[in-house]
Amino acid sequence: MRRSLGYSTQMVAPAQPGRTDPAPMRSAELRVAEATDDTLQVALAGHLDSRALEQLWQAGMRAIERSGARRVRVDLGDVSYCDAAGARFLVALRDLAGSRGFELAAASEQTLRLMELVAPSPRSRTESRSRWDPISALGRLAVQQLSELWQLIAFTGEFCVMLARCCVKPRELRFRDVIRVAESAGVGAIPIVLLIGFLLGLILSFQSAIPMRRFGAQAFIADLLGISLLRELGPLMASILLAARSGSAFAAELGTMRVNEEIDALTTMGLEPVRFLVLPRVLAALLVVPTLALLLNVAGLTGGAVVYLSLDLPVSTFLSRVSDAATVGDMLGGLFKGCVFGTLVGGIGCLRGLQAGGGAGAVGEAATRSVVSAIILITITDGIFAVLFYNLGI
Numbered sequence: 001m002r003r004s005l006g007y008s009t010q011m012v013a014p015a016q017p018g019r020t021d022p023a024p025m026r027s028a029e030l031r032v033a034e035a036t037d038d039t040l041q042v043a044l045a046g047h048l049d050s051r052a053l054e055q056l057w058q059a060g061m062r063a064i065e066r067s068g069a070r071r072v073r074v075d076l077g078d079v080s081y082c083d084a085a086g087a088r089f090l091v092a093l094r095d096l097a098g099s100r101g102f103e104l105a106a107a108s109e110q111t112l113r114l115m116e117l118v119a120p121s122p123r124s125r126t127e128s129r130s131r132w133d134p135i136s137a138l139g140r141l142a143v144q145q146l147s148e149l150w151q152l153i154a155f156t157g158e159f160c161v162m163l164a165r166c167c168v169k170p171r172e173l174r175f176r177d178v179i180r181v182a183e184s185a186g187v188g189a190i191p192i193v194l195l196i197g198f199l200l201g202l203i204l205s206f207q208s209a210i211p212m213r214r215f216g217a218q219a220f221i222a223d224l225l226g227i228s229l230l231r232e233l234g235p236l237m238a239s240i241l242l243a244a245r246s247g248s249a250f251a252a253e254l255g256t257m258r259v260n261e262e263i264d265a266l267t268t269m270g271l272e273p274v275r276f277l278v279l280p281r282v283l284a285a286l287l288v289v290p291t292l293a294l295l296l297n298v299a300g301l302t303g304g305a306v307v308y309l310s311l312d313l314p315v316s317t318f319l320s321r322v323s324d325a326a327t328v329g330d331m332l333g334g335l336f337k338g339c340v341f342g343t344l345v346g347g348i349g350c351l352r353g354l355q356a357g358g359g360a361g362a363v364g365e366a367a368t369r370s371v372v373s374a375i376i377l378i379t380i381t382d383g384i385f386a387v388l389f390y391n392l393g394i
Contacts (some may be wrong), residue, residue, distance in 0.1 A: 044075065076108070173275075173283075201299065201307075226321070227326050227330060249367075344374060
């Protein structure tokens with residue numbers, strides 16, 4: 001058994017100048033029929049625009065709401081024109097069908113594109129909801145991390161190639177840029193490094209004095225402070241401070257150049273961005289971190305000496321204990337760590353800047369990512385150094 005109900009509307013266009021008869025009528029028609037296969041057949045014909053749909057919209061909505069059919073089929077074979085309003089009407093029919101099957105028959109490519117512009121398809125909405133699926137999220141995270149690793153490897157390879165070229169042909173390296181970046185990144189960081197180093201030595205000495213007092217071993221505060229500063233805390237704190245202060249600045253500078261398409265302009269002119277922008281900054285960071293680590297060590301030992309004096313212990317004993325406990329190898333190992341950490345800070349800052357996308361928040365996001373990535377890599381590398389030094393007995 002099959003029953004049908006049709007709705008139609010006709011529109012008369014305004015008369016054109018110089019003509020007494022109105023323009024040809026444009027009509028829109030909607031026919032609804034329920035077939036025996038439990039499918040609601042909706043046939044549209046004519047001109048689907050905003051004026052024609054004023055009367056057909058509610059009729060189409062009521063037809064689908066009142067129907068108990070499991071499937072809705074909309075036939076657009078007789079539609080001669082469909083604008084954004086018509087596409088929105090089709091999207092509303094599709095959304096109203098909900099979990100019931102929905103099919104568009106004889107839809108033109110233009111109509112389908114308009115529907116995608118007006119509202120995403122159910123498949124797109126399903127994919128959007130699936131983003132919260134744990135398995136899909138884990139897969140996307142794995143792909144993202146692999147992509148990040150690949151970009152890091154490619155950037156490292158390009159940097160090493162440029163560094164080798166500059167070692168063969170030193171004139172290709174802009175030493176003035178290296179000195180300028182080292183001055184801005186190093187000299188400006190000296191006050192904060194000295195302050196942090198002094199407070200760090202002061203705090204470590206006071207904290208270690210409490211348990212050592214129980215055993216009458218307060219003189220060994222100098223041993224603890226000297227070894228921890230020279231081997232570990234000096235290069236680690238100097239590199240973290242540089243990452244927060246200068247690494248983010250590198251990312252912001254290169255990110256701004258990326259957003260303003262200045263890096264693309266360099267590439268178009270045949271100039272390598274890595275050689276002109278990255279190499280000077282990385283070499284400057286490599287030189288700055290060991291220097292800052294030395295200054296931080298001196299400031300930290302000064303803070304420890306102040307605590308020694310407050311405990312009524314002579315400074316000569318402090319200096320003697322430090323020289324006995326910490327060797328030249330400890331200091332050289334810490335400086336080597338500082339060189340590696342400085343390379344990581346400069347390289348990650350430049351890489352995040354080059355990866356900056358478009359938009360107002362791209363530069364800030366690049367700076368934030370550079371600091372976070374640099375601290376993570378510094379920590380991982382420091383752990384590798386700890387295991388390596390332990391196995392080598394250094």
